[in-house]
Amino acid sequence: MRFVFTAIFICISCVSFAQKMSYEEWIKEAQENIRLLPKYGNRPKSKGQLAADDQLIEQYTRQEGSRSSASELLIRIGFEYLNKGEIRIAMYRFNQAWLLDPENENVFWGWGAIYLTFNDTSKALEQYDEGLSKNPENPNILTGKATIFLNRYYDNRDETFLSSAISLYSKSYSIDSVNQNTSYKLSIAHFLAKDCVNALKFYNICVDLGGVPIQKEYTEELLRTCNE
Template sequence: MKYTITCILLLITTLIFGQQITYSNWKKEAKTEIRLLPKYGNAVKTKEQKTSDQELIKAYLEKAGTNRKASDLLVKQGFDYLYKQDLKTAMYRFNQAWLLDSTNADVFWGFGAIYFSFEDFESAMQQYDEGLKLNANSSNILTDKATVYMTRFMENHGDKDFNLAINNFKKSYSIDPKNQNTLFKMSVCYFVKKDCENAWKYYNECKKLGGKPITKEYTEALTQGCKK
């Protein structure tokens, strides 16, 4: 059972992986590098920085057509770099996305993902909450916020964190029932609580949609722990 719980914790925190930079070094560099802080740390920029920003905005508007489309493109690039473990470039892209459209909630999804990957869950939650103020119906942000609660539950076994996780997963599911990340993690949540019926329910729904997030290890754990 110990192996299973450890395995599940790794599954539910899929954004935590080996980094190219430690968090302590990240915070040290961020003292002089505003691009490593959300919204550039709200710093007053130099004339040269402002000129560079305008050139970036112009280039991406020519490429994407509108501020929101350009911002969405940069968010996607940010996550591409995040999954490649290049967190610095990912943060640069998320900040550029914010520069193009500060009302884009997905930018804060990206900021939160950076902090989540460093296991700074408090800072991640702050970014998710800021994003939800812009779009309370963001399935992606709700799912990642639920993941923070689930991670806390795996560490302290507090029912409050589990209930908050489930409530956020359910809200995300009601908004987008085809979000495979949500379905997979809901299955994991219920499996941890030994609710086999719901664990299989959301596992099968995810599988029908392609089952992209499902790992071989989880399928084996679910099959052994929740035999039909």
């Protein structure tokens, strides 16, 4: 049995679209546009901005029934924009979600995904760790953090990163066993660890759940390697 590590594993990151702005452009714009910074960069706001915040809070709270429900809605909307490559608008929505509920750890999942989009794994990890400090059992953040370690393993083949990724994915899966993203990446992680039994197991679990994130190239590589 031979294992071939090819470029298809670069796709373990959460983003599959073409970015509409570079990270350099993002950083430059964020110097003036505080809406591109988590928590608005903790910078003071003008009276007009504060009034707009109050209006948004009132509007969404009335619409969704509570600030926490409104926060979750804006996170879902943020990820919809992120998946379409509208990174700027996604960040606006995640910040609005935080404005509504600063204790919602899923906001940090969103911010981490933004930075992971730009491959700034250090800043992504900062956001994931802050989210996990609020809720260590959040499966979405655990999977996001695991993906950072899986990417780092792919970059330098440090087995410590791969072990950490598998541990985090496994913990996430134990909390939420129907997340296709988690089962798919857990399959990839086991494949990279040369563990065909578990690679196939979690691949088939993902297929049974719908197989949405599975890439054709990975299927071919997995089946060719693990069926030899």
